[in-house]
Amino acid sequence: MELAAHGAAADAISAHVPALVADKFASRLFQKDATLWGEAAEDESGKRLGWTGLHRTSRPLLGEIAALREELAGEGVDHVALCGMGGSSLAPEVICATAGVELTVLDSSDPGQVSSALEDRLDRTVVVVSSKSGSTVETDSQRRAFVDAFNRAGLDPTRRIVIVTDPGSPLDAQSRADGYRVVNADPEVGGRFSAMTAFGLVPSGLAGADIEALLDEADAVADLLADDDEANPALRLGAAMAGTSPLRDKLVVVDEGSGLVGFGDWAEQLVAESTGKDGTGILPVVVADETDPEVAAQPGDVTVARLVADPDDDGDGTGSSSGSEVSVTGSLGAQMLLWEAATAVAGRILGINPFDQPDVESAKKAARSMLEGEPDQTPPLFVDGPVEVRALGGDWAGSATTLKEAVDALLAQLDPQQGYVAVMAYLDRLRHADLARVRRTVAARTGRPATFGWGPRFLHSTGQLHKGGPAVGVYLQVTGAHAEDLAVPGRDYTFGQLIAAQAAGDARVLAEHDRPVLRVHLTDVPAGLDALQEALS
Incomplete structure (x- = not known):
């Protein structure tokens, strides 16, 4: 396992790691010290540190x-x-x-x-x-x-x-x-x-x-990650994620030949749900390659995390001094333990409890209420061909009467320095996998980081940060009509009703947090997807 950094990430390591070493954070973490995140977090963290020894237990x-x-x-x-x-x-x-x-x-x-x-x-x-x-x-x-x-x-x-x-x-x-x-x-x-x-x-x-x-891979690096030493990769990665000044709160994860298939999606859930609360947090942005806008342009609120096979191949030290990059190499088990420990470090630096998820339950409650007799009755703002359009979270939609105008109005709410766009699709992620490509389209159009999540899967991941993190996101929710529905055996609702309630509940809670939400319901999914992609491009 090796880790290299430059720019603002390297500065953050220099600023924070010596104090973490002096405080013996790493050794105390692997000794399951529940006091590391403050008194308010002590009860929860005291029940959540078993992961530090799983390579043995x-x-x-x-x-x-x-x-x-x-x-x-x-x-x-x-x-x-x-x-x-x-x-x-x-x-x-x-x-x-x-x-x-x-x-x-x-x-x-x-x-x-x-x-x-x-x-x-x-x-x-x-x-x-x-x-x-x-x-x-x-x-x-x-x-x-x-x-x-x-x-x-x-x-x-x-x-x-x-x-x-x-x-x-x-x-x-x-x-x-x-x-x-x-x-x-x-x-x-x-x-x-x-x-x-x-x-x-x-x-x-x-x-x-x-x-x-x-387990062997994790075991091989456990002592390294528990060492109170400035070379500890977990201390360095956690500082690079959460210790930049001012805080670069978008962590762009790009795989450059690591061989860890889908690792970015796992890290996204770990980092977003752990840090996104109390008005702060680190938003992971998983991109395809270095040509994606967030990597190529590197906005001022971005740190790029490169997953590489060889740290000597990442160009370490060649980036702009105004940028912020970290590269990591290691086997899957080693990387998993590294990122878990680094997330605990990030929580310490941010001053939050990395082990709770206070805003996840709010969307669950809203969905349950809709299933139990309060279905969403919000009328569409307008209908544009195969698309019903709804706008929540304020009067930002203005006089929009077409899907394109509604998309334009949503993106106009974007903070050009700190904002991000979240696209959330409550559709069959296998059948409509190509839709995820709009993430790059939106990022290129806006010049701002964009994320893509499949619902309800993302509710257990970035959903926490959307509501508990910084109020700088704008949200595009996509739902669709079902050609055939399916009953949930032993329940008085169907899968179609369940996913509709989850989408509506999530949008309601986002709106209650004053987040602008554009809800796009596709009454004809293929035609609606074509219309949506045209409006976004």
């Missing part, structure tokens, strides 16, 4: 997972599907993609995406249902759908579903009573820090990833 899972995989293979079960949200899905996704093994990740309420998962090799499928709390509405709905599908196919769901949850959760107790296999995760680890708990290891190991090597 998760070892007993290896044999259990290997035995279960062998048993399933003997029954002809060789396809693994994962139902989970946030850290429960993002970590296994990057572990399996990096290892080159197949894992079907279902982290959506979209009825089309759920139906596709249910129809994919059901007779050969084991489903891992992951929920830390045991009550995540998306995961519970997905679980119900798979139970129903297995029963209708004449397959015993207790032989085809593995539950991963915290001990004592409602899902733990009920699943054991019903005869399901249950693997408990470490309750002293928060979801976004859970890559090397059962949440990351069970689905990845069943899919065929070398999870022992992952």
